[in-house]
Amino acid sequence: MVFRPAGRIFLGMNTLHRYANLTDLMSAVGFLLLRWGWVERRLNSGPFPSELLDVRQMRNRICHGLQAASADPNCADEPTIRGFDLNGAAWTYSYSDLLAAIQALESAGGRQERATD
Template identity: 30%
Template sequence: MANAVSPELVFSDLMAAVGEVLLRWGYLELEMLKKLEVGREGSMPRAAPLQQWRVAGARALADVSGWTEEIERAAQIRNLLAHGLIGGHAQPEVGAPHVVCRDLDGVRHQIKHADLIAAAQTLDLLRLRLHREPDDLLGSSGT
């Protein structure tokens, strides 16, 4: 019998889940950078890996739009955490353990502990799948 809200969950567990999402995003970025290193003409070394991926994906010979969409979806929670984290709660009287983030429009979002764990797992699976792709996945068309 799995309990949706573990009574043992404490604030440090919540923050560990935030850290896990951020670290797994970093691992995914490293894998993206490995794929981006092939055919680096016209590269943007100071741009974020996701921005580099978008540009390379648009220029790629193969259709990598599915990868780009999946990476963009995976980035949503990471971006809220990295750019808008404003609080966290692990007290039962406040509800399920969650963090509070503010997006660029000022809208507040609650991300539950379980959703953080799921996001970390999704990021890791995405990284592992990307790792199995050929290094020249983003082979540039040269345009």
């Protein structure tokens, strides 16, 4: 199963960008957490890949400090999630950040055609 976001796609400012809604945004959060679990299971207490350190920080921030989500499909602003670290520092992740993290997890073995549980 590969995460394929739905929605309208348009070309703007020389980059591919899309309008996403809150359902798209929260689906991306869910897929990120699911992929993270698959990677953790495959690592089975082995060495943690250094290329996933930023994704690990993102996952921890989402799980322990998520405060808000914002998405307006009629606006060019990209959907975001926001929260605070355990030390009180504010953070924000865009929909594109979440999709990039999912892709990194899938590249690192967090892709599975069907659940085994």
